[in-house]
Amino acid sequence: MAVSLTSRHKIVLVFLGLLLTLTVASRFWYSKHLHGLLCAARTFNQYAYSDADTTRTLESDGYLPVVMTEVSEEDVADKITDLKNHIRKQRITEEKQALELGIMSRQMKKRLKKQKNPSMGSVATQVLPKAIIIGVRKCGTRALLEMLETHPQIAACGPEVHFFDKNYDRGLDWYRRQMKPSVPGQITIEKSPSYFITETAPRDIHSMNKSIKLVVIVRDPTTRVISDYTQIASKGVSKLAGFEETVLSQGEVRTSYKAVQISMYSKHLQRWLDFFPLAQMHFVDGDKLIANPLPEMKKVERFLGLPDFISEKNFYYNNATGFYCLAGDLNSKCLSASKGREHPKVSTDVIRKLQDFFRPYNEQFFKMINQRFNWP
Structure with a gap:
């Protein structure tokens, strides 16, 4: 129906x-x-x-x-x-x-x-470093490490351990226990600038880890010598003659002076290249790091295989000091070349002598690393 x-x-x-x-x-x-x-x-x-x-x-x-x-x-x-x-x-x-x-x-x-953020849900342990800042003294190793610490995947050991130059007899287990605890995915790193000039360090580090990454920060060798002298003189541990008297002997560069020896980069680098390929070494321009830190830090970031993190937000320019500082740092860590110490006045003649002395070593160094720096 x-x-x-x-x-x-x-x-x-x-x-x-x-x-x-x-x-x-x-x-x-x-x-x-x-x-x-x-x-x-x-x-x-x-x-x-x-x-x-x-x-x-x-x-x-x-x-x-x-x-x-x-x-x-x-x-x-x-x-x-x-x-x-x-x-x-x-x-x-x-x-x-x-x-x-x-x-x-x-x-x-x-x-x-x-x-x-690999630290979430993982237990931190102390492991041997996967990278070491091996030098060079008075070139900005501390500033470099502090800037690297801003990256969440870096576990940086604070004080210089000096294992491969002073404490090697304590053994690798002691060395491991000096490292900052890290989690999987993080890179443990330490810095001891004296390693660069220690004859046995390349061999012993290679024995520990032949795949380790090595970071070397260098600067104008003449400027480095002056900075080295200034630091020693500021400590007042022993009476030190004036800069010219210390660095020159009978009008010539005193090659026995340790600060001069350290600045002969090519002489020390050869020992490292006997054990490590150049691809495992990265050379930071210390002068550029102070003047404009970001480009140099991005290069280090890529060398270590770190995810892109460090940016201009990590730094700010301090007009009062004339240097870049780490943003958000309560201690106002600024990248001053002299760390507040007043360098001695050095005559133009002495500076020229030092530059002439280091020039052949610099050229040899540039050829060894396939990289040039803007040094006089």
Whole structure:
């Protein structure tokens, strides 16, 4: 028997059909109940547009019993209520899915954060260094280490250990226990500038780890000699003659003076190249590091295989001192070449003699490392 619908029924059902169609369409991409809702929307559209087909459509889609005599307003109201409940349940399911996705997203972020910050969820242990700043004295080794410490994947040993020049007889286990605790993914590093000139250091470090990375920071050798003299003189441990009297002997550069020997870079480098390939060594321009630290630090970062982290935000220029300082450092660590010590006044003639003396050593050094520095 055909269902008899009033005009009021048709208007209500047309509106409901359109509403359900829009609702379902907006949710189709994740709804597992899509088919049932679309069928319901199509069914109610057919109420309005084809009375003759209504019974067959409702029966085939399962919304009405096989035998039905009449659809009352109460029946329509009940059907609307059922569909509202269905939509409400669907919304709850969607919200639950969204919540689950949110939880998964937070968990994923934690995993990614842990990958970027290897210290999360790991136990720190003391291990032998994977990199060493081996020198050179009075070229900025401390500043270099302090800047490297700003990187979260660097575990830097604070005081100079002097294992390979003074404490080698204590053994590798003692050396390991001097290192800063680190976690997997971090690079343990120490610096002892005297290693560069220690004859046995290349052999002993190679024996410990033949794949270790070595960082060498150098500067103008003449300036380095003056800085070296200034530091020793400032300590006042022993009476030291004036700079010219100390560095010259009978008008010539005193090659027995240790500060002069240290600045003969090529002489010491050859021992290192006897044990390590040049690819495992990186040479930092100490003069450029003080004048503009970021470019030099990015090179060190790449050499050590560290993720990109150090940026201009790590430094600020101090107009009062005329040097760059580490940003956010409570102790205001600035990259002053003299560390506040006043260098002695040196005559132009003495400086020229030193420059002439070091020039052939510099040229040899440049050829050995396939790199040039802007030294006079």
